[in-house]
Ligand SMILES: NC(=O)C1=CN([C@@H]2O[C@H](COP(=O)(O)OP(=O)(O)OC[C@H]3O[C@@H](n4cnc5c(N)ncnc54)[C@H](O)[C@@H]3O)[C@@H](O)[C@H]2O)C=CC1
């Protein structure tokens with residue numbers, strides 16, 4: 001099938017390459033010329049394991065290309081929408097302006113198919129009600145139908161999650177009607193290889209599909225803030241949140257995933273999605289139903305503040321003190337620094353007057369753009385040299401695997417704050433380090449301490 005993907009950012013670029021990978025003719029469009037040029041040249045504009053491989057394979061096969069010109073989309077039978085839906089400038093609801101602008105441009109090329117069946121498929125994360133609003137506009141054109149097919153991929157696993165998702169969700173105007181059934185058949189044809197692999201597919205109304213997406217992200221954020229709230233208690237009463245998480249996670253009804261306590265969640269999605277969900281509920285007059293999400297957000301914010309406080313407890317006055325921050329990306333295996341807890345904490349330490357040096361295997365270019373004046377150092381050993389405090393904030397493998405004895409030789413003072421609870425405190429203490437973590441009382445782990 002001939003397919004277009006409009007908006008080739010993290011979601012859209014991976015989706016476009018994945019659709020070419022499963023045999024479709026794909027054209028990806030973006031208004032960002034630099035991005036289109038890079039993609040067309042086979043260069044990933046962001047770090048995503050496995051993406052460049054399928055991008056290059058798609059380009060080489062002739063089934064994948066990129067453009068900035070909407071006129072090039074005229075022949076496509078299916079248009080996927082991968083536009084960003086960032087937080088509005090007022091800080092709360094979702095900014096749908098990119099989506100509306102793209103729909104206006106697409107509206108000019110849709111008539112070129114002269115009434116032949118054409119499917120427009122939204123993938124962006126949007127407040128409930130958005131799809132119906134867009135459908136009212138676009139379905140006036142003969143042959144055009146709109147579906148909402150939210151995306152659940154995780155950065156760092158984007159290719160795998162696109163080609164083998166846990167489920168496919170199809171939002172239609174009215175489930176069970178002949179028009180909806182026809183649209184479902186056409187989207188099934190796009191995803192045929194995935195459906196053949198028995199990936200479950202659920203059909204529901206637009207609003208339900210939109211709600212599935214924001215509910216999933218709200219649940220994940222809640223689970224993280226839940227364990228981080230317990231971390232706050234552990235720090236005060238003398239517990240170890242990693243043991244709490246391990247023990248409660250063994251209960252199948254709770255599950256071990258998304259119970260990693262630390263500096264909290266960030267990224268281009270969870271924080272803005274929970275805020276947009278609350279804003280949307282308020283607009284519908286049911287804000288109190290999601291009041292707890294404000295607390296989820298507040299717990300998350302407090303972890304960042306606490307990381308700086310803990311640095312102060314360990315160092316005293318932060319002014320002029322040499323701090324090395326391990327990690328800038330919002331999570332490992334990504335160069336994304338959107339609302340990154342690591343970068344935010346580094347910035348707060350900088351604002352407090354510390355002499356901060358940040359290292360990260362992939363995200364330093366993005367970090368330096370976001371926080372002007374931040375000192376960045378790509379080489380881990382150089383970054384550690386002379387540190388009075390080392391703060392681990394993104395759990396890249398190279399930091400989890402750090403040898404405490406070697407690291408102790410590099411720093412000025414072997415003093416470490418583990419903001420992700422990934423290092424073994426006993427092992428580090430044995431190597432001579434003073435170590436504190438978010439979610440463990442100062443002495444947690446020390447009771448088993450063996451002589452060095
Ligand atoms: N990044 C992720 O891991 C996931 C993102 N999502 C959702 O997918 C959507 C996209 O997210 P990202 O890919 O992260 O955003 P992004 O910001 O990386 O990509 C959006 C792209 O749309 C382009 N664009 C803006 N206006 C345009 C227009 N008028 N015409 C064509 N292109 C235009 C931008 O230049 C940009 O390249 C959001 O709603 C997000 O919440 C959902 C699941 C996963």
Ligand SMILES: O=C(O)[C@H]1O[C@H](OP(=O)(O)OP(=O)(O)OC[C@H]2O[C@@H](n3ccc(=O)[nH]c3=O)[C@H](O)[C@@H]2O)[C@H](O)[C@@H](O)[C@@H]1O
Pocket residue numbers: 125151152153154155156217220224257258259260261262263264265266267268269270330331
């Ligand atoms: O809508 C989206 O964009 C996506 O948002 C998240 O994916 P992503 O933001 O890529 O990353 P996650 O793995 O969910 O991590 C988000 C943040 O939570 C933090 N986290 C995660 C898990 C955990 O136990 N503890 C924790 O602090 C991570 O460090 C990271 O900062 C969801 O997991 C995806 O399903 C969803 O499609």
